[in-house]
Amino acid sequence: MLEAASNTEKSPCDSEVKSPPLDTxxxxxxxxxxxxxxxxxxxxxxxxxxxxxxxxxxRLEEELGxxxxxxxxxxxELTPAGQALLDAxxxxxxxxxHATEAAQRTAAGQQALLRVGFLSPASFSLVPEVLRRLRAEHPEVHLMLREADSTTLLEEVRLGGLDVAFVRGPVxxxxxxxxTLRREPLVVVLxxxxxxxRKARVPLEQLADEPFIGFPRDTAPSLHDTVTGMCLEAGFAPTFVTEAGEWFTIVSLVAAGLGCALLPESVRTFTREGAVYRAIAGHPRHVELAIARGPTPPGPSLRACLRIVSALTSVDLL
Structure with a gap:
């Protein structure tokens, strides 16, 4: 049970602090x-x-008063009471x-748990192979998977809700x-x-008058800034006419003719009728795939995961 934080403002809160059970x-x-x-x-x-x-x-505000x-x-914007409730x-x-996972593990007779976060299209390349090897080499580990944007995943790692997460960098x-695990170039989606x-490689300056579709900056800051930086170097500022929170939505909007997009090369594995992927002429910028974890020494399950990631990427994580 959580208690609503007191608010010093006169209007937002009732004079008497209430403490009803919160609906999750x-x-x-x-x-x-x-x-x-x-x-x-x-x-x-x-x-x-x-x-x-x-x-x-x-309804939540009514319940809390x-x-x-x-x-x-x-x-x-958040009120002081809202900020207190957000943190708690x-x-x-x-x-x-954690309590739910512990009950599930006990019921399944499993003793080890690894909570893995990832974002697409990272899930197309490295992540599936990591999970496959982990399942084969450590069948006792129970995997809890979470797909979200990098900002959300980093916050959940910080709060202890995830043991490890694969995110976009630099961050x-x-x-x-x-x-940082690896770098990959961006491609044009048309x-x-x-x-x-019809071009095999598209000069970026030829997209100057095109409408762009991309991720909101608050969910994918590094990718958004990389795309904007590339366009500025090519002599123009991209005009984002539509933003979407999922890569497959962006590709689908491109296929519908609403604009073009610059996305990590790994999206090529997703085939969508009406959309094509083309390399960028010259020397396009790269985005990073990174692995995030808490600052404390890893437990056995996380160590096993990091050992597999190191073997696949040649990056020493232990």
Missing amino acids: RRLSCFIAVAETLHFRKAAERLHMAQPALSQQIR CQLLRRDRRRV GRRALVHLS TASGVRID PSGHRLA
């Missing part, structure tokens, strides 16, 4: 909004309709996840150890009927 779904909804400060983006992350998300937040968010048409709520969900995070689709 509503808490998860609040955390998504609090982390993105955007109802639409939070609804996309949770795969739910925005009106339903707003209703969950209103506190205003958690200030919102108008242009912005969303994150810890509560991590502890609840830094307080309280998290990050090691509609198959595009005037440049």
Whole structure:
């Protein structure tokens, strides 16, 4: 049970502090909004309709007797009570996840657990082989997998909700150890009927007048900045007409003719009718695939995972 934090403001909270049991779904909804400060983006992350998300937040505020968010048409911000609930709520969900996992492991007769986070398209290349070898060499390890964006994964590693995560770099995070594993170039994703689709290598400056589709900067900062930097070096600033939180959504929007995109080369393994992948002429920038973990010495399950990753990448992680 969590208790709502007291609020010094006169209007957001009732005069009497309440401590009802919190619904974990509503808490998860609040955390998504609090982390993105955007109802639409939070609804996309949770795969739910925005009106339903707003209703969950209103009910949570009613239950707690506190205003958690200030919102108008242009912005969303946390109240002091909302910030307190965000910090405590994150810890509560991590502890609840640990308790659930412990019960599941006991029921399954398994003693080892490894919680692995990853983002696509990293899942296309290194991650499946790591998991395959880990399963073959250490069948006693129970794998809990979590797919999300790099920002979310790093935060979950920091809070202890994940043991290890594969993220895009270059990136830094307080309280998290990050090691670069490999680098890969970006490629251009074009509609198959595009005037440049017949070229084997596309000069970036020829995309100057094209609409771009990409990830929001708050979920993929390193990739977003790399794409923007490449375009600026080519003499233009990219015009992002649409943003999406998933790589396959971006490719699908390109296939629909809504624009072009620059994505890591590993997306080539995803075939989508109407979209083609082309190399960038010249010397394109690279993005990194990195592995993130907590600062404490790894336990047996994580050590086994790191040993396999080291063997596959020739990067010393132990």
